[in-house]
Amino acid sequence: MDVCRLDISGLSTTCPRRCSCDSAHSVQCYRTTEVPREIPSTTRRLYISHSKIKQLQITDFRRMSALEEVVLSCSGTESVENNTFKALSTLKSLELHKNHLTRIPTFLPAGLEILKLGDNSIKTLHASDFEGLRELRVLDIRNNLVATLRLSAFSSLGNLQSLTVDGNKLESVSAPSNLPSLKYLSMANNRISTFPPSFFASFQNLQFLSLSGNFLTKVPLDLPKSLLSLKFEKNRLKTIRLRDVKHLENLSEFLLSENQLSSIDGAQLLPNLTTLELAKNQLHAMPLRLPGRLQKLDCSNNLIQRVTAQDFQGLQDLKHLFLDNNAVRVFEAGALQQCVQLSNLALEQNLLISIPLRLPDTLARLDLKGNGIEDVGEQELKDLKQLQVLNLRNNKISALNRKVLEYLPRLRHLYLDGNPWNCTCDLLRTRRALMDKGTDVRGGQCAAPAERRGESWMSSSKILHQCQDNLSSMEKGKEDRKKMKPYDSSSIGANTDDDYYDYELD
Template sequence: MMWMFWLLGSIVAFHSLSCTHSHLCPKKCVCEHTKSVQCFRIQAVPSGLSLDVRKLNLAYNHIKEIKGRDFTGLSDLQEVSLSSCGVELLEINAFLPQTSLRVLDLQKNKLRHVPRGLPSSLEVLRVGHNHIHGLQGVAFEGLHHLRVLDLQSNMITVLRANTLSALVKLECLYLDGNRIETVNGALRLPQLNLLSMTSNRISSLSSALFASLQSLRTLQLSENLLTRLPHNLPRALLHLSLDRNKIRTLRNRDLAQLRNLTVLSVSANKVSSIDGGLRLPNLTSLELSGNQLKVLPGRLASKLETLDCRQNALQEVTHQHLSGMRHLKHLFLENNTIRHFEAKALRNCFQLTNLALEQNLLTSIPEGLPDTLVRLDLKQNRIDTIQEKEMRTLKRLQVLNLRNNHLSSLSLAVLAHLPRLQRMFLGGNPWNCSCELLRVKHRLMVRQVDIGEELCVEPAPTLGDHWRASLLEQPRCINDAAEDTDYSGPEEQTENEEYYDYDV
């Protein structure tokens, strides 16, 4: 009899627990153990939430107004997302009782001001993509633990540095995509690690701005109106991005203090000279594409691994330009007017794996290229022959792009120097489909080399009777090629043989 009472009690308890759990998870919401809640198609903050909820995701709903009573009793809240809700008004002190709140996401709404009265526990505040026109210091009072502040894509026109002075632990500040023209005062943010102000209207920056940013590692100022490098950049900088400005020259005296800098990007400016070289001993990546350089920069750091000088006005490449780059791996020189490439110009580049020379004015493949090369791009030059001596050092080459040149023939002897070749692009050349070329094609197929489009399958308009003759010769050529079996498969690839797999 007792077991019946025990069973009945268990059923009642289970039913009670189920009802309670159902009550704690509001309609149109999904609850995970009541501590993580996500709601859909709602127009107000749901009531009846479990008091121990920690993560509340209300993104992509239709909530125009947030009031303090919406979160009454939810003292354990740690993360709240209200992004893309159409929020127009957030009541002052609405989140102040949530003393455990660490992350507040209010992106993509219609807020005109940064919310006031936020809890001091807050570490991440995202209010990007709103209608904020200006910043008031009162909104940041008490936020002594804030690490990330995202204000991108608003309508801010002036940044007054003192409005952020309360944020003593701020590490990342995003101000991209605003309308900032002026930055007044010094940013006194001792722990700031990243400052991003891309896509604004900044034409100059005061040297005082950076005076107290001794921890700054990343500075992003791309897509502004700067005509020169800012003065007194922080010595701790590792990454500096100045793409798409109006900078005309790079002066060593403006960069001399940046001895820790590893990445410098000044692409799509108007740089025509680099005064005094760049004495940046730890620089590993230099991006100068889309400028007006006529000469490769000299005296660059020996640690440099990537040099990008695409889309400039370079006319030649000499050993003098590149003699000190012992660690260079990637050299991009496409879209220039290079006619002269000195033999063995890269002889000191002992680790070079990628060389991009497409869309230049070369009439031959440069001699004495490093034996470390894995990818060589020569598309759209004026090359009319390939000689064995040009290929002898390229034992590790895996990708060779020769599209849109003036080539009419290719010998088997050339392929013998390319044992690791995997991809070879030959389209857009005026090939003479001779027996020799058909043998080359057969050898490439046997070696399973990807040649992109088919080679010698349609007559060229200018070949006439010669094409018909070549058609008659094809069976004999193919039979001869089939007897050629001195190929044992590709050599093994080593770990260091990496290359950029960009468009061909």
């Protein structure tokens, strides 16, 4: 194989063709058909990807006694010869993801701490696969073909802290052996419908548990009280009795989206809960008695019809509230007054006919797209001095008084398209006021008068011309200087559907 010379700190060494070597003893190789023989013996980190290496052999790594990390991905590897890695006493991390392995490599070095074998074709886990790996902390076997999980196979892994078996074909799991150090367990996107009694009892230090994307109909009752995060999305829950999990006093994140829940009560029994996600369920009303430390509540895509002050009593820490895609007709004035830190309120795709009154003055983003709002008045917006984003798309608004905008000194983004605008010269004055503020406006098309129907009231030169007699010469000069910039047709998208904005708020 051709090699190129590389001089590092005055020492002459070699770097194989199709590889790059650096002074930190790292080597990266691409599109090879074998592990290059000329890799320097001092190499500590070896990365090989997008190659065609069907089999790994003992001879591939015999000279590399200093290896600490090996990553071989997307290389079509189907098998690993026994003892290939055994002699690498310094190896701490081995990643062989996105290959075609059907079994876990045998006789791995005792000092291994990280083993990642995701996206292969492994079907079975044996206790012998992990024998002697007492230092292993991270095991990732996601996206394989494992159908049965016997945690007794991990009996020798006393230091295991993270286990990921997402995206396999798991239908059953057996009672585990003791894994005293396990903190992170993810079994998402499998076919699990139930767990054996006391399955979780031995995980006394478990902090993060993901069971999303399974066939579970109830939350296991033996979850460890050490849990901080519990992910239960995309299951088959129809009801949940939070009193059954009230022992989870440390739980901070509880994700229950995409189930079949029709109600939920008693979340106040989880005193440290800061995130509760209930999107895409069948809730007809807001959850009752929410915990006072809640910072994020997602009830989007449900069947909620009313929002009252009682729903939000004591939620002084709430910052993000998502109620979009419901059937909200009634939004009680001042319903969110106790939410003194609320910055993000999503109410799009509901049945509101007006902007709710007495919204918190802390709001930075307010999304009201797809309702039946006909008017934008001073009373609704006068207190929103911090508002930076206002989305009024696809409502029934025909006029916008420029005086209303004076109450919104920090408004940066305004979305107005999809409304039946009456394009009078007063609306043009509103346009000028928005330009003066430097607000990024996505305008809309005129519905009236008839001669202007279909034109954009933010960029039409025809409307500008017809209204110019009503402008003072100074105002006209200002229009000429700013004419079509930055609001010309190339920058105004009448139907741009970017409801979830990428920019950051101040």
